[in-house]
Amino acid sequence: MNKLLIVMSFTFSLFFLSACAPEVGSKEWCAQMKEKPKGDWTGNEAADFTKNCLF
Secondary structure: OHHHHHHHHHHHHHHHHHOOOOOOOOHHHHHHHHHOOHHHOOHHHHHHHHHHHHO
């Protein structure tokens, strides 16, 4: 019973935390990426930024 409660709490928390991130390619996401140091970007983030925010 205790394990089930922990798993449910984790799943619930993950659901709400992931809902806070802006959609990739949106104006908010582009602004967030401009503020983030470029050394911290992943390869996917750099490609998405180039595709969605520069062109």
